[in-house]
Amino acid sequence: MDKEVTNSQATKGPPNVHTSTPRENANTSDDSTSHSKERLILVGLPNAGKSTIFNLLTGGHRKVSNYSGITVDVGTGPLVTNTDDNKSYEVTDLPGLYNLNPSSFDEGLTLSYLLKLKKNFTYQKVIIVVDWQRLASSLGLALSILDVIKEDALIVINKDDSHEVDAQKRTLLEEQLGVPVLPLSAIEGDLSTLDHFIRHSTTKESKETNRHFTEAPLVLTTMANSFIQYDLGVKLPYEVYAGEEGEKKVAASINDHLKKARQFLNKDKLRENEKNAEMSEKIDRLALHPLFGGIIFIAVFYLLFSSIYTWAAPAMDFTEGIVLALGDFIGQSLPEGLLKSLIVDGIFAGVGGVVIFLPQIMILFFLMSLLEQSGYISRAALIVDRIMSWFGLGGKAFLPYLSGYACAIPGIMAARTIPNPKERYATIMTLPLITCSARLPVYILLVGTFVPSYEVAGLLNSQALAFFFLYFLGSLAALVIAKVLRLSYFKGESSQFIMDLPRFQRPSLRVALYQSWLKGRSFLKKAGTIILGLSLVIWLLSTFPRTSPEKLTGLSENQVAALELENSALGRIGHAMEPVIRPLGMDWKIGVGLLVSFGARELFVSAMGTLYAVGDADENSKGLKEKLKSDVDEVTGKPLFSMATAWSILMFFVFGLQCTSTLAILKKESGSWKIPLISFGYMFVLAYTASFIAYKILS
Amino acid sequence: MITTISKVETMKKTLDQMKAGERARLIQFSENSALHFKLLSLGLLPGDEIKVISRAPFGGPISVRHGSGNGFAIRLKEAKCIEVKDMEFNKNQQSESDHHKGNFQ
Numbered sequence: 001m002d003k004e005v006t007n008s009q010a011t012k013g014p015p016n017v018h019t020s021t022p023r024e025n026a027n028t029s030d031d032s033t034s035h036s037k038e039r040l041i042l043v044g045l046p047n048a049g050k051s052t053i054f055n056l057l058t059g060g061h062r063k064v065s066n067y068s069g070i071t072v073d074v075g076t077g078p079l080v081t082n083t084d085d086n087k088s089y090e091v092t093d094l095p096g097l098y099n100l101n102p103s104s105f106d107e108g109l110t111l112s113y114l115l116k117l118k119k120n121f122t123y124q125k126v127i128i129v130v131d132w133q134r135l136a137s138s139l140g141l142a143l144s145i146l147d148v149i150k151e152d153a154l155i156v157i158n159k160d161d162s163h164e165v166d167a168q169k170r171t172l173l174e175e176q177l178g179v180p181v182l183p184l185s186a187i188e189g190d191l192s193t194l195d196h197f198i199r200h201s202t203t204k205e206s207k208e209t210n211r212h213f214t215e216a217p218l219v220l221t222t223m224a225n226s227f228i229q230y231d232l233g234v235k236l237p238y239e240v241y242a243g244e245e246g247e248k249k250v251a252a253s254i255n256d257h258l259k260k261a262r263q264f265l266n267k268d269k270l271r272e273n274e275k276n277a278e279m280s281e282k283i284d285r286l287a288l289h290p291l292f293g294g295i296i297f298i299a300v301f302y303l304l305f306s307s308i309y310t311w312a313a314p315a316m317d318f319t320e321g322i323v324l325a326l327g328d329f330i331g332q333s334l335p336e337g338l339l340k341s342l343i344v345d346g347i348f349a350g351v352g353g354v355v356i357f358l359p360q361i362m363i364l365f366f367l368m369s370l371l372e373q374s375g376y377i378s379r380a381a382l383i384v385d386r387i388m389s390w391f392g393l394g395g396k397a398f399l400p401y402l403s404g405y406a407c408a409i410p411g412i413m414a415a416r417t418i419p420n421p422k423e424r425y426a427t428i429m430t431l432p433l434i435t436c437s438a439r440l441p442v443y444i445l446l447v448g449t450f451v452p453s454y455e456v457a458g459l460l461n462s463q464a465l466a467f468f469f470l471y472f473l474g475s476l477a478a479l480v481i482a483k484v485l486r487l488s489y490f491k492g493e494s495s496q497f498i499m500d501l502p503r504f505q506r507p508s509l510r511v512a513l514y515q516s517w518l519k520g521r522s523f524l525k526k527a528g529t530i531i532l533g534l535s536l537v538i539w540l541l542s543t544f545p546r547t548s549p550e551k552l553t554g555l556s557e558n559q560v561a562a563l564e565l566e567n568s569a570l571g572r573i574g575h576a577m578e579p580v581i582r583p584l585g586m587d588w589k590i591g592v593g594l595l596v597s598f599g600a601r602e603l604f605v606s607a608m609g610t611l612y613a614v615g616d617a618d619e620n621s622k623g624l625k626e627k628l629k630s631d632v633d634e635v636t637g638k639p640l641f642s643m644a645t646a647w648s649i650l651m652f653f654v655f656g657l658q659c660t661s662t663l664a665i666l667k668k669e670s671g672s673w674k675i676p677l678i679s680f681g682y683m684f685v686l687a688y689t690a691s692f693i694a695y696k697i698l699s
Numbered sequence: 700m701i702t703t704i705s706k707v708e709t710m711k712k713t714l715d716q717m718k719a720g721e722r723a724r725l726i727q728f729s730e731n732s733a734l735h736f737k738l739l740s741l742g743l744l745p746g747d748e749i750k751v752i753s754r755a756p757f758g759g760p761i762s763v764r765h766g767s768g769n770g771f772a773i774r775l776k777e778a779k780c781i782e783v784k785d786m787e788f789n790k791n792q793q794s795e796s797d798h799h800k801g802n803f804q
Binding site: 098099101103133134135136137140141221223247250251254255258259262271272273274276277278280281284285288289290291293294378382383385386389395497498499500501502503 | 759
């Protein structure tokens with residue numbers, strides 16, 4: 001999975017951070033023992049810009065690391081500047097941490113890497129990323145890191161966008177800290193300076209003489225120790241104290257380091273950067289205003305979701321046009337027969353039907369990235385915090401939920417930042433209810449086809465509203481279920497809420513375009529692999545077994561196609577499940593669509609594409625939308641797809657957990673099959689019930 | 700430095716009682732250790748000046764600015780555990796105080 005660069009406070013931790021248990025560590029494949037290679041690690045406050053630096057160093061276009069599920073790989077990549085002639089470096093990006101007394105899993109993970117508590121992970125140099133806007137606190141953290149590590153360290157002062165740290169200030173800091181310092185603006189992307197700094201600076205004085213800022217040994221509270229993972233047999237370089245004694249010692253240590261950092265800064269006449277501070281405060285007065293704040297919040301998110309609808313429509317029509325034309329062209333140049341059917345009905349109707357949603361996916365992620373980079377996301381978290389707390393969730397649950405709008409998987413992983421296990425389980429079990437981007441194709445297809453488009457109240461669009469409603473419904477359901485869980489099985493206090501409010505900043509278009517391209521690419525990859533493969537399976541099952549020719553004599557072309565489809569394996573399966581889905585207003589074709597969507601939600605669209613193409617003898621390809629509109633129910637003879645049926649399907653998709661990857665990640669994050677099975681079960685019941693109710697109300 | 704700013708100490712209260720736009724000085728943090736660690740790690744020490752930017756509707760979190768313009772938000776329940784001392788600024792010296800706020804005490 002690719003790294004994200006955002007300005008929000010969630011786990012910036014690479015999504016592929018694996019909270020392993022010592023047991024699983026046997027599977028790690030890290031190998032940094034080769035002598036020619038040096039490993040660097042990036043540590044610092046959350047949102048200090050570590051991941052931006054990581055991407056700069058390892059190359060934005062390079063796929064950093066896969067989410068493989070077993071290996072403990074914390075976002076590692078080789079430097080782009082490695083050549084045969086120079087030393088080879090690898091850099092590992094770790095989740096941010098506030099102090100050396102971890103308060104959640106992701107912080108614990110970073111500390112266990114920093115202190116080398118995992119036998120198969122080692123490093124030679126630490127790059128401490130200091131945030132120029134939060135100089136005192138991040139320098140305090142830097143001092144505490146320098147106090148505990150024996151390795152060489154480098155300090156990068158990031159966000160020095162207006163180049164305020166001059167040579168004199170830099171020298172002063174280097175003298176005090178005893179380590180090389182580089183002022184940097186990672187977002188400007190000056191790779192050569194950074195690279196030169198990493199390769200050619202050496203620690204000026206030995207650790208013994210200068211790098212010793214406080215006398216205190218590293219002390220952890222019992223609670224903090226519970227977030228740390230270490231291999232058996234590793235000597236722990238810290239002491240653990242329980243109760244008040246531990247708390248006093250830890251507080252004293254953080255306090256001392258912060259005071260020391262302030263002393264240095266005052267002596268150097270270094271001030272924290274005030275860039276954007278005034279502007280941020282002005283925006284905050286509005287964005288966090290008791291009344292306007294709420295209005296802005298709703299407007300921002302309405303615009304976000306409606307833009308997917310309105311802006312993407314022309315792009316989507318264009319892509320659909322190309323796919324259809326290409327399918328026609330290839331279809332005409334092929335002889336009648338199975339091969340033609342395979343290519344036109346299987347591949348073009350199946351995969352092509354999904355690919356046309358590429359513009360929507362890219363626009364969604366482009367806009368999300370702009371929003372995340374601007375710093376608004378933390379304000380949004382604050383606005384909804386009151387609502388979250390009504391439902392028994394702490395503020396830390398907001399960011400995992402928000403990631404869930406893209407995909408449940410990174411969201412479930414982001415929930416590692418929630419320290420309280422009960423709250424964390426309540427969060428990850430309800431996260432799949434958040435409308436993820438895989439539901440988009442289904443929503444757009446059905447809303448676009450069956451909800452008439454008209455203006456509401458002069459400025460809102462009915463289709464965009466329907467769309468917004470579906471998102472709202474999923475989110476509401478997630479919160480309500482979370483509340484139920486928090487009142488019953490996962491009862492308990494919710495975690496505290498103190499959240500950093502990063503300053504507003506102008507989002508970078510380049511980063512947003514890049515994020516959008518990454519998501520677009522992985523969407524196409526999914527279409528080219530899983531969806532292609534399963535589309536072929538769907539085509540096979542809807543084409544075979546063939547119907548004997550005697551049965552087809554005397555029938556029109558359309559009747560032949562329809563009968564052949566009904567007699568196919570998929571037709572039989574569909575008919576067998578009809579009694580179950582009839583109450584929901586669905587026929588067997590839709591039933592088959594639902595069935596295959598349990599593999600991946602987009603498959604509903606590709607299955608519909610293939611089924612309607614196979615069962616239709618019409619040579620002139622129509623878009624799937626027209627085919628759906630003109631389909632007739634075999635039993636009643638009325639149009640099959642009514643508004644009621646469309647909404648019934650939509651409800652199924654709002655509530656159903658049709659995603660095998662989500663089940664796998666739930667299992668991994670909770671350590672057993674219990675959580676995924678319960679989640680799947682309750683969501684299935686919800687989905688079926690909601691579909692039934694929607695159909696009954698509307699028909 | 701900061702001591703030159705004319706200010707009138709009025710009374711002790713807790714952070715949750717502050718209104719939007721008000722400034723105060725931190726006296727001490729709570730007994731709650733996790734909260735204590737977090738505030739220290741955000742760069743706050745007793746004696747620091749803070750300013751309330753806003754209070755979210757319906758008793759939502761309170762957002763606070765400190766240092767050179769960094770902010771954080773905290774739920775009222777936790778804000779209750781933070782003792783502050785009111786500061787009343789002499790209007791004429793407002794600009795001077797702005798001048799100093801980038802320094803650390």
